[in-house]
Amino acid sequence: MTGFPRTGSGDRAFHDGLIVIDALQASNWDRELLEELREGGATAVHVTLAFWEDARAALGNIGRWHRLFEDHGDLVMPARTADDIEEAKRAGKTGIIFGFQNASPIEDDLALVQIFHELGVRIMQLTYNNQSLIGAGCYETADAGVSRFGREAIREMNRVGMAIDMSHSAELTTLQAIEISERPIAITHANPLSFHKGLRNKSDRVLGALADSGGMLGFSTYPFHIGGSGISLDAFCGMIADTAEFMGVDRIGLGTDMCRKLSSGYLDWMRSGRWSKRIDSGEAGTAGGGWPDWPAWFRSPADLPNITRGLLDKGFAEGDVAKIMGGNWLGFFRDGFAPR
Amino acid sequence: MTGFPRTGSGDRAFHDGLIVIDALQASNWDRELLEELREGGATAVHVTLAFWEDARAALGNIGRWHRLFEDHGDLVMPARTADDIEEAKRAGKTGIIFGFQNASPIEDDLALVQIFHELGVRIMQLTYNNQSLIGAGCYETADAGVSRFGREAIREMNRVGMAIDMSHSAELTTLQAIEISERPIAITHANPLSFHKGLRNKSDRVLGALADSGGMLGFSTYPFHIGGSGISLDAFCGMIADTAEFMGVDRIGLGTDMCRKLSSGYLDWMRSGRWSKRIDSGEAGTAGGGWPDWPAWFRSPADLPNITRGLLDKGFAEGDVAKIMGGNWLGFFRDGFAPR
Numbered sequence: 001m002t003g004f005p006r007t008g009s010g011d012r013a014f015h016d017g018l019i020v021i022d023a024l025q026a027s028n029w030d031r032e033l034l035e036e037l038r039e040g041g042a043t044a045v046h047v048t049l050a051f052w053e054d055a056r057a058a059l060g061n062i063g064r065w066h067r068l069f070e071d072h073g074d075l076v077m078p079a080r081t082a083d084d085i086e087e088a089k090r091a092g093k094t095g096i097i098f099g100f101q102n103a104s105p106i107e108d109d110l111a112l113v114q115i116f117h118e119l120g121v122r123i124m125q126l127t128y129n130n131q132s133l134i135g136a137g138c139y140e141t142a143d144a145g146v147s148r149f150g151r152e153a154i155r156e157m158n159r160v161g162m163a164i165d166m167s168h169s170a171e172l173t174t175l176q177a178i179e180i181s182e183r184p185i186a187i188t189h190a191n192p193l194s195f196h197k198g199l200r201n202k203s204d205r206v207l208g209a210l211a212d213s214g215g216m217l218g219f220s221t222y223p224f225h226i227g228g229s230g231i232s233l234d235a236f237c238g239m240i241a242d243t244a245e246f247m248g249v250d251r252i253g254l255g256t257d258m259c260r261k262l263s264s265g266y267l268d269w270m271r272s273g274r275w276s277k278r279i280d281s282g283e284a285g286t287a288g289g290g291w292p293d294w295p296a297w298f299r300s301p302a303d304l305p306n307i308t309r310g311l312l313d314k315g316f317a318e319g320d321v322a323k324i325m326g327g328n329w330l331g332f333f334r335d336g337f338a339p340r
Numbered sequence: 341m342t343g344f345p346r347t348g349s350g351d352r353a354f355h356d357g358l359i360v361i362d363a364l365q366a367s368n369w370d371r372e373l374l375e376e377l378r379e380g381g382a383t384a385v386h387v388t389l390a391f392w393e394d395a396r397a398a399l400g401n402i403g404r405w406h407r408l409f410e411d412h413g414d415l416v417m418p419a420r421t422a423d424d425i426e427e428a429k430r431a432g433k434t435g436i437i438f439g440f441q442n443a444s445p446i447e448d449d450l451a452l453v454q455i456f457h458e459l460g461v462r463i464m465q466l467t468y469n470n471q472s473l474i475g476a477g478c479y480e481t482a483d484a485g486v487s488r489f490g491r492e493a494i495r496e497m498n499r500v501g502m503a504i505d506m507s508h509s510a511e512l513t514t515l516q517a518i519e520i521s522e523r524p525i526a527i528t529h530a531n532p533l534s535f536h537k538g539l540r541n542k543s544d545r546v547l548g549a550l551a552d553s554g555g556m557l558g559f560s561t562y563p564f565h566i567g568g569s570g571i572s573l574d575a576f577c578g579m580i581a582d583t584a585e586f587m588g589v590d591r592i593g594l595g596t597d598m599c600r601k602l603s604s605g606y607l608d609w610m611r612s613g614r615w616s617k618r619i620d621s622g623e624a625g626t627a628g629g630g631w632p633d634w635p636a637w638f639r640s641p642a643d644l645p646n647i648t649r650g651l652l653d654k655g656f657a658e659g660d661v662a663k664i665m666g667g668n669w670l671g672f673f674r675d676g677f678a679p680r
Contacts, residue, residue: 056396063451111403119458 004296007305014318015308019043019089021326021333023218023255024167024189025301026101026270028262029068033301034075036260037094040304043326044085044095046123046188046255050105052273055112058105062119065096080120082334097333099123099188101168103132103153110152117160122337123188124157125165126150126177129282130275135173138199139282143170146177158182163336167200167218167255174206183336184214189255191220192246195239196227199283204246211247216332218255219243223292224283225257233297233306237314240324249320253329258301264290344636347645354658355648359383359429361666361673363558363595364507364529365641366441366610368602369408373641374415376600377434380644383666384425384435386463386528386595390445392613395452398445402459405436420460422674437673439463439528441508443472443493450492457500462677463528464497465505466490466517469622470615475513478539479622483510486517498522503676507540507558507595514546523676524554529595531560532586535579536567539623544586551587556672558595559583563632564623565597573637573646577654580664589660593669598641604630 007015020041026048027033037045049061069078079085079095088095098121106112106124116124126146127137134150136143146154154177157164164185166174178185187210193201202210202217210217219240223229226236243252262270267290271280297306304325311321347355360381366388367373377385389401409418419425419435428435438461446452446464456464466486467477474490476483486494494517497504504525506514518525527550533541542550542557550557559580563569566576583592602610607630611620637646644665651661 055399056394059395059452059455060449062455063449066451066454109400109403111406112399114406115399115402115459118460119455 004303004306007309011309011312012305014312015305015325016041018308018322019085019326019330020304021085021253021329022046022258022301022304023186023216023253023329024048024099024220025256025258025260026262027258027260028266030261031072031075033260034068034072034094036300036302038075038092039302040300042094042301042304043089044079044097044329045301046097046099048101049098049121050100051102051128051270052104052275053102055105055107055109058100058116062098065098069096078120080122081337082330085330085333097122099165101125101165102128103134104128106153108133108149110149110156113153113156113162114160117162121162122333123163123165123186125168126153127169127173129168135177136170137168138170139280140170143172145172146180150177151180154180159340161337161339163333171203171206174202175209178209178213178215184216184332185210186216186218186332186336188216188218189220189222189257190217191225191239192243195242196225198225198227200225207243207247211251214251216251216253216328217243217247218253218329220255220257221295221298222257222259223294226295229293229295231295233295233310234314236295237307237310240311241314241316244320244324249323250328252324254307254325256298256301258294258298259291260300262291267291344643344646347649351649351652352645354652355645355665356381358648358662359425359666359670360644361425361593361669362386362598362641362644363526363556363593363669364388364439364560365596365598365600366602367598367600368606370601371412371415373600374408374412374434376640376642378415378432379642380640382434382641382644383429384419384437384669385641386437386439388441389438389461390440391442391468391610392444392615393442395445395447395449398440398456399459402438405438409436418460420462421677422670425670425673437462439505441465441505442468443474444468446493448473448489450489450496453493453496453502454500457502461502462673463503463505463526465508466493467509467513469508475517476510477508478510479620480510483512485512486520490517491520494520499680501677501679503673511543511546514542515549518549518553518555524556524672525550526556526558526672526676528556528558529560529562529597530557531565531579532583535582536565538565538567540565547583547587551591554591556591556593556668557583557587558593558669560595560597561635561638562597562599563634566635569633569635571635573635573650574654576635576637577647577650580651581654581656584660584664589663590668592664594647594665596638596641598634598638599631600640602631607631
């Protein structure tokens with residue numbers, strides 16, 4: 001937490017009493033990073049098991065998490081239900097929610113939705129940045145909306161209890177997913193376009209439809225979603241206050257998009273998968289190459305208490321801070337993860 | 341049931357009161373075949389989801405069963421525990437136990453043991469007829485026993501609660517598996533060599549070690565394991581009586597190896613996978629080509645009551661018939677399917 005004052009002990013005690021849920025982190029997990037989750041008081045984290053992976057590769061990533069649970073069961077546990085998250089809180093552990101940032105693991109096989117649900121996958125983006133078999137990603141120039149297979153996949157995700165995440169999807173595809181889905185959907189990690197014009201951020205039209213349908217937005221701290229690492233905690237919390245005004249304080253939470261210990265080679269995988277020989281820097285634009293710097297007040301999950309303090313300083317009531325820091329996600333997951 | 345008299349109503353009522361478990365059927369399932377299971381009063385059946393399939397293909401076969409459960413939930417339900425089997429009995433359905441006849445679905449990835457266990461796979465053969473990454477199949481000329489990976493896989497199967505099945509494995513590999521495994525193992529579908537000299541049948545040495553370790557043998561009705569379809573029900577039940585004498589009446593059950601509606605093309609897949617361009621008729625020998633005829637008293641699972649009657653006629657006490665027809669498998673599965 002270089003150059004940023006520590007959260008005072010009073011605020012920290014308040015933070016430690018909360019259910020704290022981060023609806024997206026995509027780190028290269030090891031014991032040190034799992035300890036950061038505990039240090040930050042994270043009750044549950046939605047982790048990423050696929051960007052471009054097919055079914056078999058996704059199984060491999062699930063297998064790696066099984067090893068982490070076996071080897072570091074004192075720090076983390078699987079979270080497949082809202083009850084599991086509450087159990088993690090009681091046990092002083094961090095509940096890990098499995099998710100995919102793309103529909104690539106289900107390939108063209110509808111049956112894989114239930115199969116991955118049985119393996120604990122509870123959140124899936126219908127697209128990453130590109131066109132998927134289901135819809136358009138936010139970097140595509142054209143957006144034809146949700147495909148035939150996409151409609152089937154949404155129905156099946158609704159049936160088994162796998163939450164739909166449109167964080168990286170294009171606008172029409174997102175609006176259609178909200179409409180087609182019989183359950184509320186999520187944008188786990190993005191910010192309002194009105195706050196920062198970034199390719200990944202969302203229009204008022206999308207956020208309004210999301211809120212109206214009972215969906216959730218998770219605020220991202222990823223530098224390209226907030227206008228750079230120089231942004232102040234006060235400005236970040238100001239964005240949250242404005243969005244609470246627009247969407248309602250029950251429809252928002254955190255999805256920091258924190259990426260720790262990922263190599264630049266892995267960044268290339270995230271950006272270009274195996275579908276391109278060129279490096280596509282995407283939202284990084286000419287900044288290009290490596291990982292961006294994180295804001296001074298959120299350099300790792302250990303800094304989660306800073307956001308609690310920032311929200312209190314911004315004037316949010318304690319009850320609303322509790323909702324934003326995790327209570328809202330808990331309710332969304334309780335409804336969203338159970339089979340119909 | 342051409343040419344075979346129907347089981348009398350008294351015996352049928354006794355049969356219908358039993359927990360009836362068939363520890364191996366490998367049919368090409370459809371509604372008609374699921375109705376045969378109900379007609380035969382099958383409480384649970386161990387079905388085959390892989391012969392040579394890799395992980396991805398095995399997922400596809402699991403997906404096909406999910407469709408069968410959705411479409412024919414009035415007839416069948418998943419059976420992942422002994423409690424599920426008892427629930428199936430109460431509900432008047434047949435519980436379906438997922439199994440692999442080869443270790444091919446776990447490829448070289450230890451993590452896939454837990455992953456397939458989470459997907460409901462409860463029984464896995466360490467080999468089919470060939471050398472696998474784990475050990476030697478019964479058609480190999482040499483048998484080096486359990487491999488390095490095999491020892492790890494056995495330990496992992498013991499941990500998660502996936503029963504080890506050595507039905508198609510070679511002798512040394514089988515004896516070592518019995519010794520290495522900390523849980524009793526199964527030979528779900530084979531007969532004693534002393535009854536019929538077939539490549540797939542088992543020596544007294546194997547059956548003695550199996551019984552001593554608390555394992556289970558399931559008797560096969562597959563023609564090549566009983567000396568042809570002409571064998572009488574009385575002779576089949578005589579084999580069971582002799583084996584009960586040798587192994588103990590608590591260590592035996594049924595594993596009919598019934599194959600229904602499988603094409604000759606599928607028989608080629610079972611025999612030669614994609615590892616050979618030649619047709620290897622295996623135990624069929626020069627009989628070669630197609631599917632053999634089944635005994636007149638067991639042409640489909642609807643004939644399961646005939647075996648109950650045959651055992652009663654052979655002089656087994658009703659309590660022992662109850663054990664052989666399913667009670668013993670129920671106990672084995674209760675111990676074997678639960679994680680450690």
